[in-house]
Amino acid sequence: MTPAPASQPPSIPDVSEMLCFSVYSAEHAFTQLYRPLLDKLKLTYPQYLVxxxxxxxxxxTVKELGGILFLDSSxxxxxxxxxxxxxLVTRTRNPKDEREVLLHLTKEGHAxxxxxxxxxxxxxxxxxxxxxxxxxxxASIDDIRDRLQSVERS
Amino acid sequence: MTPAPASQPPSIPDVSEMLCFSVYSAEHAFTQLYRPLLDKLKLTYPQYLVxxxxxxxxxxTVKELGGILFLDSSxxxxxxxxxxxxxLVTRTRNPKDEREVLLHLTKEGHAxxxxxxxxxxxxxxxxxxxxxxxxxxxASIDDIRDRLQSVERS
DNA sequence: CATAAATAGATCGTACACAAATTAATCGTA
DNA sequence: TACGATTAATTTGTGTACGATCTATTTATG
Structure with a gap:
């Protein structure tokens, strides 16, 4: 008597065999490695990327920054x-277009x-x-990201 | 005349040339692609991985699940x-060891x-x-993840 | 067998991350 | 130039993520 009928109708691969999970877990590993290093600078990993x-x-501008990092203003x-x-930074409205916020590094930010x-x-x-x-x-990872993004937009 | 003095003391690479950012942004792209698909199942991406x-x-157990997904109980x-x-799931204490919580799929979860x-x-x-x-x-990404994790532990 | 150490989860506080709604400024076009 | 559409940023609400701390249970050691 088998303990369980192997697997129900549609077979889903093991999570460890999914590309998306590889990326997900590698992202975690980077964050964890950066954390103790960035703690000394009192920065989080996303703050460091900024x-x-x-x-x-x-x-x-906030918009430009978001375009580079793929993050939204919220x-x-x-x-x-x-x-x-x-x-570390200053946020000032652009006098030429008051909708925009300009981001500048302070002396401490540069330091x-x-x-x-x-x-x-x-x-x-x-x-x-x-x-x-x-x-x-x-290059491979960027290629995959670009492929995913082009599908998102369509 | 060059527009700007190249770069201050220590040169940091462009964020788009950093491996960690490739992984970070690819992770985002996966999440964004999954979102509309998973919305139909009323699942978030991490819930889907679970x-x-x-x-x-x-x-x-929660512990085992966390070991697989690299997530902790909090x-x-x-x-x-x-x-x-x-x-979708039930959470019951293990009668053999009341510290553990056993996770089982409901009929709806299986469905x-x-x-x-x-x-x-x-x-x-x-x-x-x-x-x-x-x-x-x-395989390449998993290799990098494993390398990062082995450094984390040391 | 009594109590300290270890283990599994849960809780709390902080910080992303994003959709949806809101506000303020600018642009387009009649 | 008036005014609707667009745009940039903010706010709000929900859901990860994780360190630190706490509780409950089990295990180890005397």
Missing amino acids: MVTLWGRDGR TLTPLLKRLEAAG LRGHAAEIARCIQDAVGLDGETINAIR | MVTLWGRDGR TLTPLLKRLEAAG LRGHAAEIARCIQDAVGLDGETINAIR
Whole structure:
């Protein structure tokens, strides 16, 4: 007597064999690895991504930032208010178009950049793969993301 | 005359060139693609992952489920209570060890499995890559996840 | 067998993440 | 130029996520 009839009608793959779960769990692993490193800077991982974007270029609008990070303003507004409260960024309305909010790094915000470079090195070491290999994997993942996004829009 | 002095002291890569961001944004893209499909089942994406795990095998503890999905009880308890309230799972203390909570699918929980198979097909189509290619990428991502996790533990 | 240590869940506080609704400013077109 | 449509950001409500803490139960050790 078998303990259970193997599996009901439509067979669903094991969660560990699903691509979406690989991505989901890898995302968790990155977040967990970043957490103790970012704690020293009093930044969360999404806040860090925002800071990286602003270190690249200052004076962007919330909309532009959201376009880069694929985040909506309802996520960014409270996050940016926390960064403002922490003294890392300023949020000012664009005088040319009062609908827009311009984001600028403060002196303290710029100063964090140095520590962030160390963190990037830590993460590189943790992944432990050469740049060539990482770029190839990154290209694959970006390809999948773009495919998913093009379906979303259709 | 260059428009800006290239970059301040330590150079941080563009966010779009960071592996962690690829994973982060791909995760978003999956969530966004799943959302309208799962809305029909009144499930969120993390709830769906829990259901997939339970469709694979019933009667697990919260601990076991968390081990598979890399989630802890403070995330799973409220999520499972919502699934219970939706009539999809039951949560009962293990009489053999009252510390544990056993998770079982209800008839309604089992019934959803059929719809889920359709969703899996939709996602496959969205990715639009053959199984061979997907498996290779999945292996790469899982490898990175495992590397990150082994560093976390050390 | 009594009590300390370990374990499994649950609770609480903080911070994303997003849909839907709201407010304010700008644009398009008659 | 008036005014409806569009746009940018904010607010609100729901649902993850997780660290820290707490409770209840089981296990280990004297």
